Amino acid sequence: MNFDDTPQEAEFRATARAWIGANAPKQYEDELRKSSLGRTQLKNANILEVAKAWQKKKADAGWACLHWPKEYGGRGSSPIERVIWQQEEGPFGKLSHMFIIGHGMCGPTMMAFAREEHKRAYLPPLASGEKVWCQLFSEPAGGSDVAGLRTRAEKDGDEWVINGQKIWTSGAHYSDYGILLTRTDPTVPKHKGLTMFFLDMKSPGVEVRPIKQASGASDFNEVYFTNVRIPDHQRLGEVGDGWNVSLTTLMNERMSIGAGVSTGFPELFEYCSSLMLDDGPAIEDRAVRAKLANWAVKASGLRYTSMRAISALSKGERPGPENSIGKLVAGSMIQDVATYALDLQGAAGVVSGPEDAEVAGRFQAMLLRAPGTRVEGGTDEIMRNIIAERVLGLPGDIRVDKDVPFNKIPTKGRG
Amino acid sequence: MNFDFSDDQKQLRDQARKFLTEKCSPKAVRIVLDGKAPYDKALWKGLAEMGFLGVAIPEEFGGAGAGHLELCVIAEEMGRANAPVPFSSTVYLAAEALLIAGSDAQKKKWLPAIASGEAIGTLALFEGKGNPSPKNVKVTAANGMLNGVKKPVADGAIADFAVVAARTGSSGRENDISLFLVDLKDAGVEVKSLTNLDPTRGQAEISFKDCKAEPLGAAGDGWSILTQVLDRAAVLCAFEQVGGADRALEMGRDYALDRIAFGRQIGSFQAIKHMLADMYVSATLARSNSYYGAWALSTNAAELPEAAAAARISATQAFQHCAKNNIQVHGGMGFTWEFDCHMYYRRANAMALGLGSLTYWEDQLIDRMRKKNAA
Ligand SMILES: Cc1cc2nc3c(=O)[nH]c(=O)nc-3n(C[C@H](O)[C@H](O)[C@H](O)COP(=O)(O)OP(=O)(O)OC[C@H]3O[C@@H](n4cnc5c(N)ncnc54)[C@H](O)[C@@H]3O)c2cc1C
8 A cells, every 4th residue: 555656656747747837827726726616617718718728738748638548639648647647737627627528428438439530530639628529318308217318310321310309418519529329229128229429519400509507507408409410430339239338438427527526625624714603713613623524534535435446447447336436425515515614604605696705605606506416427316226236236226117118118207 | 656455465354354254253252242251262362373463563572563554454354253352452552552652671571462362451541421631631640659540441351451541740731641551460450340332342440549550651741642542543443443334234235135025125125225325335435534544554654643533533434324224224133132233333333432432533633634734
């Protein structure tokens, strides 16, 4: 057991640090440092542009998507080097947030299932942030039950014709490409009739309509497909094998979300360290301390759990279902942390505008964003199912639709 | 970075697990639980023969000289097996105090005896209600004589010697406290067994009346030595707790697969699945915090105090959480003396208090995090 850098790791760290020191957009450092989940906007700049510029700079110097192979725009780094990079990149890493779906899920899926010429054409501009990707899985009728989706893909010569609707698609409004899960055969049980593609979001017939979220922001969208044509060579995996392809995506999703999720704890600790309550400093209050300690060990437990996972990865193991723990714990924790921070503010906690609220409204922003964290990428309940079934080996849920042809499954709960 | 135990250490874990599965079955634990023996003497002897008692004791003092990571690995197995032996009091508390502060002569006298299983040691710190604090130490030491009462003292009734915290000054500060070594067979020592939450590990009251006391470490250093001992023991106990939590989770999982209700395995009900998933989550967080503690302990890192407190809190929570929900998964069976669930419930709740309660460690953690942030 060893936490120290090996000589090679130390050298890598020093090189990374020097390059970041010379190249990072320092003018945004402070603002980024103080931003938290739900509030990663820049006051005087368009964050997407700043993020793209930083990503491109990294890519040109060989620092983008470190663990990807070089020929696909990466650096061929070890998982440990990736962690060292994240540590050194610090608050500037928050700029990569808008690429997380592309880098964490679409890229690995392309790498596993796309043709070689497509990998070489599409992956480098994805790594460099020049092209942004989105993940078109969820539908009104299929979120947790992804395999319940209804978007149809019908073969027409060398092309597929897509009709249907996706929903909650993050970043679709600024995405160039997407990976798309469709139904190609409604007459077989639902998991068997799915097929995966990637497509150009500018294709005729694709319409993106932003949805206003509960938090007030508009990061996700409805996406409508009307006779959209996708060439067969953009199919990922075999016809009818879309479920397996999507499992690869989701496993990577869990790993990339799980490792980077924010818990709100560092923000709360910092806040309590300077906060004065009626009876004195918050950090000296018994009740506050008990709460902080309880969250501190969750946050550190998650940090070291992901380090253990990275150690395992670096020995050649694949990311497993146990990685579901990150999002499960962090999701409800950030919600609780934000609730508590507002409780400490008393009546003033109700004010949420960044100009007038305590610590620029960061906890109010967290509170309003947190419900989405517990839903996106799999709800708490789905995460618990995964742990129970795939880690602990408990029986799967009873599935009444398992052997039923998809077009015979009831579609409404009531009436 | 490599955040895992080595292959050798994992092999040692397998060896310890195999040994304990054979020599420390629930049936064997029950002999102590039912009050038929104060501890499992045969197991204690076996642990000595395997070299487990002295695994972190240097070879020059009769140990295996392996190190603290190896001790962590064994501690986890002791927790899994719910071993009814004075392992934590002797190996984590008494031996560590000697290693930190003992003179060469003191180490030579006691450490080989610990490693060989001849001597059982303990730490006599508490005096009734309250957590570790200099102001809660009322036992006095003056002119080489101890006076006062300690309670509860873990394994006090079977221990051969104790490291005793006593007051040697009156300033009211930490440097009033000094440590002493007491041979519990000496005149002036009176020991009384106490009924406690976990009969598989005894607790006692020890009274000292003009009892001979030999200083351990410099006068006035007692509190700083104690803090170090408690930090080390916190990490080691955390491994026992993780082992116990894992075992409780495993018992619950197995029962959920076996028991049928409403025509289904109860493990197919989501309420049960999700309860077990949450047990897994807490045990995993505790394990990860404990690994970090193990690293800090084995390298004597500056991070040890913070890492120890985090491991302690997390492992205490996890063991309590898993032990209580294991009973819930078992339903009525879980609440019978006959099933083993309560042994882990008892151990979890007793261990939650043994080194000072959660309240104490929460305070420690926050103080230490503040210090780090200020630095
Ligand atoms: C901020 C945000 C961003 C998103 N981004 C994307 C994206 O980029 N691409 C994309 O494809 N999707 C995206 N999603 C969609 C997301 O994946 C789904 O919302 C999520 O999987 C839940 O599905 P649902 O909304 O249909 O809820 P439902 O599945 O209808 O769930 C409703 C409730 O039922 C529970 N439930 C459902 N099934 C079970 C079960 N088997 N056991 C127990 N409880 C169950 C759920 O836990 C939940 O509490 C995003 C969602 C959010 C909130």
